[in-house]
Amino acid sequence: MAWLQRFILQRIDRYQQKGGGTPQFGVSCNFNPTCSEYARQAILKHGSIKGCCMAFKRLKRCNERDRVDKIDDPVD
Structure with a gap:
């Protein structure tokens, strides 16, 4: 695993350990899996660049x- 991928995944893990968006921003995710988990899965499956692009597109939605109700949106 490349250093950039490890770095990004560590930041996502830290965000998730702190409780994600609910305590930090006062909102809960509209999607299942959550946006941070989606980003983690996308980066692991598609690499840092494509995974981050997929995560940003998800966040924009x-x-x-x-x-x-939650929207089911797994990583393809």
């Missing part, structure tokens, strides 16, 4: 702050 996250715009319903108080959505009740």
Whole structure:
């Protein structure tokens, strides 16, 4: 695993260990898996560059702050 990939995954792990978006931003993720878990899976499956691009596209779709039902959106 390349150093960049390890670095990004460590940051995602730290974010998840602190509780993710709920305590830090006051919102819960609209998706299943959560955006941070999606990013982690995408980076592991597709590498740092493509995985980060996929994660940013996912984050851009996250715009319903108080959505009740979760959207299933696995990593392809």
